[in-house]
Ligand code: 5GP
């Protein structure tokens with residue numbers, strides 16, 4: 001999709017370091033990390049948000065979660081633990097309108113989000 005920053009990153013139009021790439025997803029470090037480990041899983045397909053995902057995206061959503069799990073292990077936080085976040089829509093404070101999964105770890109996270 002034109003003018004979508006995550007489409008441009010996933011398609012290689014904006015140079016970025018891919019921590020992982022396959023035919024469906026890429027994984028990058030968040031540009032503004034909130035935790036020592038803060039990665040983003042981006043689908044190559046443009047989907048605006050989790051709310052916009054369709055039944056046909058079921059396998060992709062599962063693949064994103066398995067990719068997150070594998071990346072957490074690769075980055076050494078599988079045992080200490082981590083948090084997966086999918087901010088969705090206005091109240092979810094989604095700022096980039098292309099579905100993405102945060103993988104956050106490397107420190108004790110607060111029990112309460114709000
Ligand atoms: P959300 O939409 O879930 O609130 O957050 C979007 C996330 O994407 C933020 O954590 C922000 O730091 C990150 N982000 C925004 N633009 C870029 C970018 O150009 N490159 C990278 N690596 N991360 C980005």
Ligand code: ZN
Pocket residue numbers: 001004005006007008045046047097098
């Ligand atoms: Zn996009």
